[in-house]
Amino acid sequence: MLRFIIRRILGFIPVLLGVIIFTFFMARAIPGGPFDFIGDKSLPPSVVKNLEAKYHLDWPEWEQFISYLVGDELYIGSVKIFDLDPNTPAYSYGVLRGDLGPSFRYRGQTVNDIIGRTFPLSAQLGTMAIILGLIIGVPAGIISALKQNTWLDYTATFVAVLGVSIPSLVMAPLLIWIFSVWLGWFPAATWGAKPPYLQNMLSPGFDWGNYWSHAVMPVFALGTGLSATFARLMRASLLQVIREDYIRTARAKGLHERTVIYRHALKNSLIPVVTVIGPMFAALITGTLVIEQIFGLNGMGKHFVQSITNRDYAVVLGTILVYTVILVFSNLLVDLAYGWLDPRIRLDA
């Protein structure tokens, strides 16, 4: 088991490297630089040149790459290994030393700051949405499969397809219109907690009522689509599993129907659902731009997308790195879950 984990992690290092290299050079290949505009006005070229020189954007690209990885200079003790620009002090220690670089657009903030501030919100939202999706979707799929071709099945399937067909782009404003504007039950925007999240939420005076009332709508807007996906997957999978021979054997043995389903059929039919959760988790945790924009949440999704338009190279790379790392770990967890769900897929078999 441990060998498997280590092998997987080692196998992802080339992927990570590939992602970094591709994104690094592709982002710089896009015409236009981060300092060309302030708002709508374009800066004069001399100013642009000076700003770019300050952030070493006029260096050759492979030097910029090394600087990104390990910083401008590397000293061990007082022995200088290399110093790419003796005239200026290093302002970043490089990714390998944990510093993701400065943001060009939000000057004065580092990428670590930005991600540290926005990631927890997206993570909370994403996790809650997946949990909601599972709570609603999996039982719905099970009922739908067990009572196949009854009106219960047809209604559930119809609602599920409906849920999958309404994008969050549409669902979110709709929910706001119905529940905030018409009924006034929930606040329409913002999040119930402020950074630093962990500190605030674990402190005794935290207003949980406010938090939940702010959280309901975004989580629902995200979660309903997810629950529809889970319901469909669960239904299709359970339908196939029920027809397997070992289920027939279990019934022939005279086992209670409930035992047959919950002890034997369920675990195996969960496999497709778990497969999908891996990448879904990574994608949700790193923020969904649409929900965040419509509900006015300060999450990571905005930075994910806007940083490319802003040519904010460090933020682009930072967000992509976070995404890839989380993806790797979720896939690893999914593979471990396979082993638990279906003993035939044991890892070192």
Add this chain to the structure above:
Amino acid sequence: MAVAELPAHTQLARKPRSLMSDSINRLRKNKLAVSSIVILILIVSAAIFAPFITTGDFAKQDLMANNAIPHWMLVIMPKGAEQYARFSDKFILGADDLGRDLWTRTVYGARISLAVAIVASSVSLLVGTVYGLISGYVGGTTDTVMMRIVDFLYGFPFLIVVILLQTYFKAVARRGVGGGFGQAMVAINESMGGMFFLFVAIGLVNWIGMARIARGQVLSLRKKEFIEAAKAVGAPDIRIIFRHVLPNIVGPLIVVETLAIPGYIFLEAFLSFIGLGVDAPTPSWGIMISEAAPGIRTYPNQLLPPALALTITTLAFNFMGDGLRDAFDPRLKE
């Protein structure tokens, strides 16, 4: 002895039913799928005949009538709307904030979404099937290498690649850099209202899944006797691939691709929402939703036409895809 000479009582009473006619019959019985196909045909016709059923000009602005609503729409507006609303019965479904007719823009928006569906799924199907065919049929080291590449790419956040590519194409188009090839591409793009790059990019997002499925199918067919027979007769590999393998794997591939189409439409709407989609003033349901969302408290009517259109179209594709899958896969129906 020819068949026609056999005595009559040994002939079959009816023509034998082929697998295809079985599947089509199953599809016909699925009312939901059939109605979805009908709805899709309606939408496609509306998109094709758009100039005849709308005012024909989706870009015409009437700034004196922005945000206008027809009188009948007052019932669905929030309370107090008559205080600030502008009325104009010229617009069937109202106007957006630049005075453009919503009905016209929605119908023309169907063109974009349907074009995405067709182009992106064709690209994905083409690239994925060819890749999977080659990898599965040739086998050996080539197969291993090709699959390693696919596994490597699988971990790649493709949304990022699409966004990067789109930004790159837009920047190139705006600044005119890129030399001869770039200029030619930009010209093609402009002629389609900024859609070409977008669709190719979207199509490239999904080809990996298609390649994997195609390869799996090919692998299961390779060992069958009729392939061996064809090889024994001396058929060249190319002929075997196109004449024997391809027709047998095409069914499930098309079903999977149809089920992926709603995803493409969403992706296009999302890209338009963040401003990386088609160029203004070409209407796309995503752009219309992103323009309507801020004004939802005062003019919720602007959100409805594109939102409803998007939902109905994706619903129809989903039901049709489900119906196709149920029809072509006999195991799930017992």
